[in-house]
Each structure stands twice: as C-alpha cells, then as structure tokens.
Amino acid sequence: MNILLAGDSTVADYPESQRPMTGWGQALRELCAPENVAVKNFAKPGATTKTFMEEGLWDDLRNAITPGDLVLIQFGHNDQKPENGVLPGEYESRLRKMITDVKAAKGQAILCSPTERRLHPFSHKPEPSFTQQLPFLRRIAETKEIPLYDLNRYTYFLYQTTGTEEAKRYFLWSGVGELANYPAGSQDNTHFSEAGALAIARYVKLRLREFIQSELFDKRYYGACMYPEVWPEEIFAQDVAQMKELGMNFARIGEFIWQHIEKTPGQFDLSILERALTLYQRVGIDVCLCIPTPTPPRWFTVMHPEARIKNLDGTVMEHGSRQQCCTNNEDYRFYAYRMTREVAKLARRFDNVIAIQLDNEFKCHVDLCFCDTCQNRWHQYLAEEYGTVQWLNKSWGTQVWSEAYDRFDQVVMPLMTPFLHNSSLMNAFRKFTADTINEFAHDLCHFVRMETEVPITHNTAFGFNLMNDRLFRDLDVAGFDTYPKYTDYPWYTMNLDRFRNVRNTNQEMLLLETCTSHNGHIENYATPAPTGWVTAEAFIGYAGNLKSFSFWHYRGHRFGVEQPHSAVVTAWGEPDQGFEDVQRTGKLLQKMEPYLQRTHYQKANVAIVYSDHAKRFYTIDNGGIYDYRRLFLDYYGSVIRGGINVEIIQENSDFTDYGVLLIPYLRNVSPELLAKLQVFTKNGGKLILGPMTGDRTGELSWPANNGLDLIGEWLHCKEITQYRVEEGTYTASYQGKTTTLSGLVTTFVGDNWQAVVEGAKQQLVIGKQQVDAGEVFYVGGQPQKITGDELWRKFLTQEVLPYETDRGLVKVKEGIMKYRRESQTEIQLYLCNLGVTESSFELKTMASSCLNHEDLFPGEVTLAPYEYLILSFAK
Numbered sequence: 116m117n118i119l120l121a122g123d124s125t126v127a128d129y130p131e132s133q134r135p136m137t138g139w140g141q142a143l144r145e146l147c148a149p150e151n152v153a154v155k156n157f158a159k160p161g162a163t164t165k166t167f168m169e170e171g172l173w174d175d176l177r178n179a180i181t182p183g184d185l186v187l188i189q190f191g192h193n194d195q196k197p198e199n200g201v202l203p204g205e206y207e208s209r210l211r212k213m214i215t216d217v218k219a220a221k222g223q224a225i226l227c228s229p230t231e232r233r234l235h236p237f238s239h240k241p242e243p244s245f246t247q248q249l250p251f252l253r254r255i256a257e258t259k260e261i262p263l264y265d266l267n268r269y270t271y272f273l274y275q276t277t278g279t280e281e282a283k284r285y286f287l288w289s290g291v292g293e294l295a296n297y298p299a300g301s302q303d304n305t306h307f308s309e310a311g312a313l314a315i316a317r318y319v320k321l322r323l324r325e326f327i328q329s330e331l332f333d334k335r336y337y338g339a340c341m342y343p344e345v346w347p348e349e350i351f352a353q354d355v356a357q358m359k360e361l362g363m364n365f366a367r368i369g370e371f372i373w374q375h376i377e378k379t380p381g382q383f384d385l386s387i388l389e390r391a392l393t394l395y396q397r398v399g400i401d402v403c404l405c406i407p408t409p410t411p412p413r414w415f416t417v418m419h420p421e422a423r424i425k426n427l428d429g430t431v432m433e434h435g436s437r438q439q440c441c442t443n444n445e446d447y448r449f450y451a452y453r454m455t456r457e458v459a460k461l462a463r464r465f466d467n468v469i470a471i472q473l474d475n476e477f478k479c480h481v482d483l484c485f486c487d488t489c490q491n492r493w494h495q496y497l498a499e500e501y502g503t504v505q506w507l508n509k510s511w512g513t514q515v516w517s518e519a520y521d522r523f524d525q526v527v528m529p530l531m532t533p534f535l536h537n538s539s540l541m542n543a544f545r546k547f548t549a550d551t552i553n554e555f556a557h558d559l560c561h562f563v564r565m566e567t568e569v570p571i572t573h574n575t576a577f578g579f580n581l582m583n584d585r586l587f588r589d590l591d592v593a594g595f596d597t598y599p600k601y602t603d604y605p606w607y608t609m610n611l612d613r614f615r616n617v618r619n620t621n622q623e624m625l626l627l628e629t630c631t632s633h634n635g636h637i638e639n640y641a642t643p644a645p646t647g648w649v650t651a652e653a654f655i656g657y658a659g660n661l662k663s664f665s666f667w668h669y670r671g672h673r674f675g676v677e678q679p680h681s682a683v684v685t686a687w688g689e690p691d692q693g694f695e696d697v698q699r700t701g702k703l704l705q706k707m708e709p710y711l712q713r714t715h716y717q718k719a720n721v722a723i724v725y726s727d728h729a730k731r732f733y734t735i736d737n738g739g740i741y742d743y744r745r746l747f748l749d750y751y752g753s754v755i756r757g758g759i760n761v762e763i764i765q766e767n768s769d770f771t772d773y774g775v776l777l778i779p780y781l782r783n784v785s786p787e788l789l790a791k792l793q794v795f796t797k798n799g800g801k802l803i804l805g806p807m808t809g810d811r812t813g814e815l816s817w818p819a820n821n822g823l824d825l826i827g828e829w830l831h832c833k834e835i836t837q838y839r840v841e842e843g844t845y846t847a848s849y850q851g852k853t854t855t856l857s858g859l860v861t862t863f864v865g866d867n868w869q870a871v872v873e874g875a876k877q878q879l880v881i882g883k884q885q886v887d888a889g890e891v892f893y894v895g896g897q898p899q900k901i902t903g904d905e906l907w908r909k910f911l912t913q914e915v916l917p918y919e920t921d922r923g924l925v926k927v928k929e930g931i932m933k934y935r936r937e938s939q940t941e942i943q944l945y946l947c948n949l950g951v952t953e954s955s956f957e958l959k960t961m962a963s964s965c966l967n968h969e970d971l972f973p974g975e976v977t978l979a980p981y982e983y984l985i986l987s988f989a990k
Contacts, residue, residue: 285311338365362701
C-alpha cells in the first residue's frame with residue numbers, strides 16, 4: 116500500500132535550503148516509515164486544483180496509483196484567492212473529477228479540508244478562514260462516499276487551545292537572525308515549522324489507521340461498568356478483585372463523573388480516575404475510559420442557565436438528570452472540550468486504557484432543542500445546505516400556505532403551529548439536529564487526538580435519533596448498548612448485524628452495556644431473563660465479531676432512579692439475579708478464545724439496507740401507523756428466522772460482495788445510490804426493493820415525475836398508486852400461499868414487469884424484471900404480520916435462501932442463529948438456539964464439535980434453548 120498526496124504548499128516537501136519550513140506530507144513520510152508504507156508527495160507550493168491539473172501533476176499522480184493505494188487530496192488555500200481565478204463551482208467539480216479518477220484506478224480517495232491559518236488573512240484575528248470551502252467539501256465527501264479528514268477544524272482547535280502567541284511555534288515564524296535560511300525573519304501564519312507539520316501529520320496518521328491496521332484489538336473483552344465516584348475505595352477494590360475472579364478483563368468508567376473531576380471551573384483533579392486506573396492496571400484489567408459530557412456540574416448550569424435545552428412547549432430542561440444541556444451552546448462546548456482534553460491526557464499515561472468513549476448514549480433522553488443558540492445555528496446551517504433562500508423555497512415547495520421566505524433568518528423552527536409544519540422543514544430541522552450532534556462528537560475526537568492515540572468509540576443504540584453512519588465515520592470503532600427482550604431474539608442480533616457494518620473499514624464492535632438479567636428504573640420494573648439467555652448472547656456476540664461484552668453495571672445502585680436494574684452484585688454486595696450466567700460467561704469466553712483467535716468473521720452473502728435517513732422520514736411521515744425501528748426489526752427478523760444470515764448495511768456501503776440486496780422502507784433513493792444499484796444489477800446481483808422504497812424525495816416531498824421517483828423512472832413503473840388498506844380487506848397470493856396485506860400498498864404496471872403478486876385491476880403488488888445480468892423485484896405491500904407469514908416465508912425461501920452461504924453445510928430452523936468464521940484451513944460455524952423453545956438444524960456433512968471434542972455426523976441436531984455449538988469443517 117502507498118499513500119499519494121495531492122495538495123499545495125502546506126502539504127509539499129521542502130529542501131534543506133528552506134528548512135525549517137515543512138509540509139505535513141513531508142512529516143507524514145517519516146511517521147509512516149516504520150509501517151513500511153511509502154508516502155509519495157505530489158503536492159506543489161502555490162497549487163490550485165486548476166494548476167495542479169493543467170501542469171500535469173494530477174496525471175502523474177493518477178498514473179502512479181496501484182489498487183489499494185490511499186490518495187489524500189487537500190486544496191483550498193490558493194483556490195480561494197481571487198487572483199487565481201478559481202470559481203467555487205470549478206473548485207468543486209475538479210475535486211469530484213480527482214475522486215472519480217482515484218476510484219477508477221481502484222484507489223481509496225480521502226478528502227482533507229485545508230489546514231487553518233494562525234490568523235485570518237484579512238481580519239488578522241484567530242478565526243476561521245475557510246467557511247466558504249467547508250460546505251463544498253462536506254457535500255463532496257458525502258455524495259462521493261469517501262472519508263473527509265477535517266484538518267481545518269482540528270488545526271483551528273489546536274491553535275486556539277495552544278494560544279495565539281504560543282501557536283507561532285507551529286508556523287514559520289522567527290525574528291531577525293534567528294534562522295539561517297531566513298535571516299530577515301519570517302512572520303508566516305500559513306506555512307508550517309517542523310513542529311506544526313508533525314502535529315498535523317500525527318493526526319493524519321491516526322486517521323489512516325483504519326486502512327493500515329486490520330484490527331484494533333487483539334483479544335476479546337468481558338466485563339462491566341463501574342463507578343468509583345459512587346462507592347468507597349474499599350468496596351470498589353473488593354469489586355475489582357471479584358471481577359478478576361469471574362474471568363473479567365474489562366471495565367468501563369467515568370461517563371458521569373464530570374462533577375468529581377472539575378469541582379470548580381478550570382480546576383481539575385483526576386485523582387479518583389487515576390486511582391481506579393492504577394488498581395485495574397495492577398490486576399490486569401483493561402479499561403474503556405469515558406468523556407463525561409452528559410452530566411455537566413451544577414456550577415455550570417448556574418453560571419450558564421441559557422445552555423439548557425429548550426423544549427417544543429417552551430419549557431427548559433433542569434439540572435438533576437443527564438443530557439440537560441444543548442450541545443450546540445458555545446459555553447457548554449468550551450467547558451466540554453477543555454475537560455475532554457484533560458481526560459485524554461490521563462488516558463495517555465495508562466497503557467490499560469484501550470478505548471475512550473465519547474459522552475453516553477447521545478440523544479437517549481432528549482431530542483430537538485429550540486434554544487436561541489439552535490435558532491442561530493439553524494439559520495447558518497440552512498445557508499450552508501441550500502446556498503440561496505430561493506433554492507430552499509423551491510426545494511420545500513413553500514408556495515403552499517404562503518410559507519415562502521425572503522431570508523434565511525426568517526425560516527422558523529418547527530415550534531407549535533395550528534396544524535402541521537411543512538414536512539420538508541421538519542425533515543431539515545431533524546437533520547440539522549443530527550448533523551450538529553455529530554459535529555460536537557467529532558470535535559470531541561479532535562481534542563482526544565491532540566493527546567492520545569487510544570481508539571475512540573461511543574455507545575449508541577437504535578432508539579435514538581442519530582445518523583450513526585456519519586457519527587462513527589470519524590470515530591475508530593463502533594460501540595453500542597442494547598437491552599433486548601429475550602422473547603424476541605432478532606432484537607439482539609440486529610445490533611450485531613448492524614453495528615458490525617456501520618463503519619466501512621473495520622468490522623470490530625464493542626457492546627458497552629447490556630444487562631445481567633433485566634433492565635429497569637423506578638417507573639419500570641422488568642422481569643428477569645431465563646438462566647442461559649445472557650451466556651447465549653455473549654456466545655453469538657463474540658462469534659459475530661464483538662470485541663467486548665460489558666454489563667451495566669457491576670454493583671447495583673442504592674440511589675438515583677435505576678435501582679431496579681439488575682447488576683452483577685447487589686448494592687449490598689451479594690450475587691444479583693443473573694450471577695450464574697455471569698460466572699458461566701467468563702468460563703465460556705476462555706474456552707472460545709482459542710477458536711476465535713485463529714479465525715476471522717466472514718460476511719454473509721445477503722444484505723439488508725438500514726437507513727437513519729429513512730428512520731427520520733418515518734418519524735415525520737408515518738401516517739400514524741408506522742415506526743421504522745419496529746418495521747425494520749420485523750422485516751429483518753422474518754429473514755433470519757428463515758435461516759438466512761444477513762449483513763445490515765447502509766446506503767454508503769460497498770455492495771460489491773453481496774449476491775442479494777434487500778432494501779425495504781427506504782423512502783428516498785438518491786442519485787448516488789441509484790447509480791450503485793444499477794452497477795449491482797449489471798454485475799448480476801438480485802435486488803429486492805420495497806415496501807415503500809423510493810416513494811419520497813430527499814426533501815421528504817412527493818416525487819414530481821414518477822410515483823416511485825428515480826426507482827420508478829429506472830424500472831419504467833407506470834400508473835403508480837399508493838394508499839392504505841384496512842386489515843383483512845386486501846388479499847394477495849403467491850405460489851399457493853394467500854395472505855392479507857395491511858398499511859400502505861403501492862401498486863404499479865409496466866411493460867417489462869412480470870407479475871409475482873397481483874392486486875386490484877391487474878396492477879402489480881410484487882413484480883420482477885430482468886435488468887442487465889441481474890434481477891429486480893419491487894414489493895409494493897406486506898402482510899399484516901410479516902413475521903411468520905406463510906406467503907412471505909415462501910417468497911424468501913424461493914428468492915433469497917438459495918444465496919445463503921452455509922446451505923451446503925447446515926440448514927437451520929427458527930430460533931437458531933449462526934455465524935461463520937474462517938481460517939486458511941478451516942470453516943467454523945457458531946450455532947446457538949436463541950429461542951425460548953427447543954429447535955434443531957440439519958447437519959449436511961461431517962463436522963467436529965469444538966467445545967465438546969466430538970465428531971458429529973450428518974443428520975438432525977437438536978439444541979435446547981440457549982444451547983450452543985462450535986462446528987469445525989476442514990476446507
């Protein structure tokens with residue numbers, strides 16, 4: 116693998132005669148030398164995107180690309196200068212051309228925002244100087260589906276926290292006679308000294324780790340969340356010792372500890388964390404150290420009451436729980452960023468800190484905010500997203516109900532109104548909320564990376580209004596929490612299949628919170644899970660590429676609101692409900708580790724597309740009957756209950772390696788996604804679209820020319836109608852199976868379609884057609900209860916099951932979940948009955964049962980609830 120660089124003077128190499136001037140590309144070469152990764156720097160001082168192409172430098176770089184090479188592209192310093200004659204549209208189009216060229220050469224393009232200057236060239240103040248370029252770069256990276264390394268924001272924060280004067284050391288700044296190559300002195304706020312170039316190159320190398328390093332963790336972790344701020348030191352030490360006895364090697368701490376480490380503004384005392392980390396280190400327990408931004412101290416909300424979240428009804432969130440502050444508020448961000456860097460400094464000192472968790476469950480307890488800060492940011496956001504208010508009006512169709520705006524600062528937030536707001540406005544505001552929480556998260560990453568190389572994660576979940584693919588794009592490893600119902604096992608495995616794929620370059624994932632038996636709080640008493648369920652969760656989780664399995668929490672709380680939640684031990688120190696499973700799981704991991712260590716997870720051949728954009732759409736446009744999470748869970752569950760393993764991917768995933776793509780409920784298909792689907796079918800893939808896929812625009816409006824928008828135009832759908840049918844009134848038949856549909860039904864006709872299921876007036880409810888070398892289905896409606904429906908099961912068996920990777924080895928029945936792992940000489944299948952009743956699978960060829968050390972012969976194999984096996988097949 117090579118790293119190729121395109122850019123300007125801030126990236127370029129410099130000869131000894133110009134030292135200490137150094138481009139960050141030059142420093143990157145030195146940092147990457149120990150990794151045996153070659154850095155080829157094509158950057159040139161003074162280059163714009165225009166001159167870089169016209170002078171043949173881009174052709175030279177393009178011709179040097181070999182498959183798998185990384186191509187980093189950073190322009191902007193010179194493109195923004197009027198005298199160079201580069202229009203914004205030309206800047207964007209040339210960058211897009213470069214990215215297209217890299218992809219054509221089978222390289223990986225990475226866009227870098229321009230490094231910031233120490234002072235703005237016109238105001239001569241320490242403020243951002245690339246505000247016009249950044250929206251272009253974000254849009255390009257999003258639509259071209261490539262990483263964006265935000266060097267601009269990173270360097271801006273680096274200079275600000277260093278101090279304007281102290282930051283001179285990062286630049287070519289010297290007095291008369293101080294530097295031999297610059298005897299007259301230098302006052303350069305753009306070009307870097309060796310220290311400045313090294314600081315940026317170090318950041319770039321950290322970000323490149325996802326491409327250079329195959330895995331972040333060389334073992335699996337098992338443990339629990341602990342709270343040294345809650346318990347006396349002697350009790351905490353007892354719990355740590357008992358953790359070790361239970362086979363645990365992992366703890367998560369610190370997510371709510373802010374008050375204890377910054378009792379007064381700016382005065383930090385991290386000794387409580389230092390003592391805990393030292394104790395863990397002594398007994399060999401690794402730690403996920405958290406950034407406690409969800410619980411700002413009381414002194415903060417007293418000093419800055421305006422930083423609290425303002426609700427739709429005008430009420431303001433009060434101190435006393437968590438997440439009460441608006442993450443857009445500048446004062447909150449100032450204190451959060453400063454504290455984050457202090458915690459990161461501590462992490463750097465302890466080699467047993469193996470991960471840093473940002474915040475805790477973003478948007479778990481809150482959603483939209485309507486404070487003054489959000490109102491101002493909302494208007495700025497709209498200007499960046501739409502460019503002109505005329506385009507916003509056209510995109511939203513504001514001619515309806517006299518909604519048109521003359522300026523961006525007139526655009527309302529979706530506060531109380533007599534009926535409903537424009538669906539496009541509501542969609543845009545929710546997207547604004549998700550984008551700005553991700554901005555906050557990515558800013559936290561910058562401050563962490565100033566101090567340490569420890570991988571960064573976050574504990575997300577399906578229930579929160581986030582855009583997780585964008586969130587984890589700038590983090591190092593996916594993390595999640597889940598508290599599934601044991602009676603509905605797809606609830607659990609959906610997390611595994613989703614978060615394993617939320618990052619396109621790394622399939623490792625961390626389960627950071629689950630319960631030993633049951634969750635709960637003072638307004639929710641939950642029933643315990645059966646013995647064996649938690650161990651079964653851990654078994655199939657590790658098989659599916661979990662690198663940690665962690666309980667919330669180790670010792671039950673006496674105070675607060677979550678006292679009814681199960682723990683490893685009770686508040687008084689005795690084994691809690693589920694303790695038997697906790698013990699069993701520790702022993703199981705020790706048995707599994709040798710088998711896991713010698714193999715790697717293997718992807719399924721079938722994928723389902725999950726979309727946080729679609730989830731946002733259904734939050735707004737749901738007809739009073741739909742919840743996206745439940746819709747998707749039932750659909751996914753119907754597939755895996757049919758014995759078909761799947762990957763849950765997203766719109767920006769690579770579709771190349773899949774045989775079948777299932778895309779339900781994705782209400783908008785973008786031009787970029789459509790192009791990928793066309794390539795997928797051209798290469799022979801089977802595509803199953805719907806229900807409700809493609810029936811809205813990206814602005815959550817109805818299509819202009821075809822009822823299924825771009826999908827309908829591509830597949831020549833006509834006479835499209837969509838309406839709700841009542842339960843039991845609309846029947847459909849397929850290969851001898853009949854069912855009733857409910858909810859929204861989309862019917863259509865078309866010359867190239869073959870009827871699979873017909874509705875009223877011979878219109879299609881499910882149709883299929885050959886497209887190039889592939890096949891496309893459109894599913895216009897679904898059964899009342901898709902889980903267990905005989906017609907739907909028959910359809911999946913006929914159209915999807917033949918693509919199941921392991922069909923030549925086993926055939927599983929409902930309840931049994933399996934994952935495949937491989938080495939060069941061996942196939943391993945991990946099978947577990949997650950159902951509440953006995954189930955079985957058909958073994959089609961002889962295998963070795965690894966945990967039982969016995970041979971199994973072809974035939975029916977029965978598994979009791981929560982029983983598991985590792986089967987080994989020689990290649």
